[in-house]
């Protein structure tokens with residue numbers, strides 16, 4: 344079989360009886376076992392996926408199948424699925440079986456998607472290279488010495504290497520967009536509150552959002568249509584009507600685009616990425632869009648604000664892993680205090696511990712005002728500035744990552760280097776707006792390049808429409 348890039352292609356073949364869903368699933372299983380060294384999956388759900396494929400094929404034959412019938416999808420290993428293990432790629436949750444399904448999983452299943460397995464990621468989604476996973480790094484399929492990006496690295500490589508058609512990731516500060524960019528895929532982070540977080544293992548709750556990694560805009564639009572919308576289990580989900588995104592793609596509209604000037608002038612930006620983005624800007628102009636360069640003078644504040652706030656939220660969210668309620672427990676502790684200390688010291692990896700310590704510090708008496716509260720204020724300024732720009736422009740444009748995928752181990756010695764690489768993605772996360780990463784071909788070394796487009800809250804259809812015309 345050849346690599347399918349959209350559900351439409353698959354459905355045509357299934358409808359013409361040239362293939363069947365069970366056959367397609369076996370093809371993906373073979374692909375996975377042929378390239379196991381990429382380490383994309385923490386577990387393949389052989390039995391449940393096979394049973395689902397048979398059931399959905401019956402519905403396809405009867406003409407009663409749902410919108411996602413024919414789609415084989417992987418889920419990041421921080422999304423709960425009833426009676427399946429979920430680990431957040433941490434020793435802390437190794438062996439834990441989820442007693443319930445996330446809303447996103449229920450919605451996938453109710454539209455007849457087949458869930459093929461759980462995908463490797465940075466531990467508790469903290470990282471930008473998939474190197475903090477307890478189960479080891481995920482390798483980029485284009486160059487196995489290089490990182491997949493992160494934290495949804497397994498999700499990106501699964502789509503890149505044709506292990507499944509699409510994957511769910513989560514994006515707190517870029518974790519869907521950056522690995523998608525590193526693997527030449529499309530990464531979509533919707534508006535904060537567009538998709539339910541119920542059943543998604545929390546990292547920083549005022550930022551976390553489920554997103555998709557796909558090879559086509561049509562699949563990203565269709566998935567958002569299925570996943571978005573109110574949920575009684577998560578009060579932060581918007582009740583805003585969910586548009587039929589799949590019908591809106593390629594509306595051919597002309598947009599007003601603002602290029603964030605400082606993002607292209609930044610010293611950290613790789614020259615080939617800059618050249619590719621300048622060429623993309625020319626293409627957008629030729630397609631009839633208006634492009635202006637605008638100043639965004641808060642760029643230097645984005646990464647510090649993001650890390651103060653997300654570590655604070657993480658330190659609170661991760662306090663539940665105490666060795667008592669669930670997950671890893673030290674067996675030699677002699678009293679409650681030592682049980683907490685030993686279980687948490689042994690169960691969490693270095694990066695997660697660093698963030699819990701940082702977060703506890705910025706929330707502690709005496710430092711709360713200077714760090715946490717100040718960062719909240721800066722977040723509001725950033726968000727106001729972004730909203731003001733989006734009153735005038737439909738789209739804000741910037742790179743996704745400052746460099747192409749780097750070598751495994753290259754950036755692990757200095758956490759600040761790794762944090763600074765989030766400079767372009769955290770803006771949308773701090774402001775809660777939707778953003779998409781789309782491929783721009785490869786550089787001279789054959790490594791993927793990518794472009795980021797952001798728009799106003801709950802205007803995801805603008806991203807789909809513009810990217811679709813841009814890519815075609």
Ligand code: GLN
Nearest residue numbers: 468470471515516517518
């Ligand atoms: N790299 C960022 C971080 O480590 C983003 C992670 C994410 O979006 N989950 O926080």
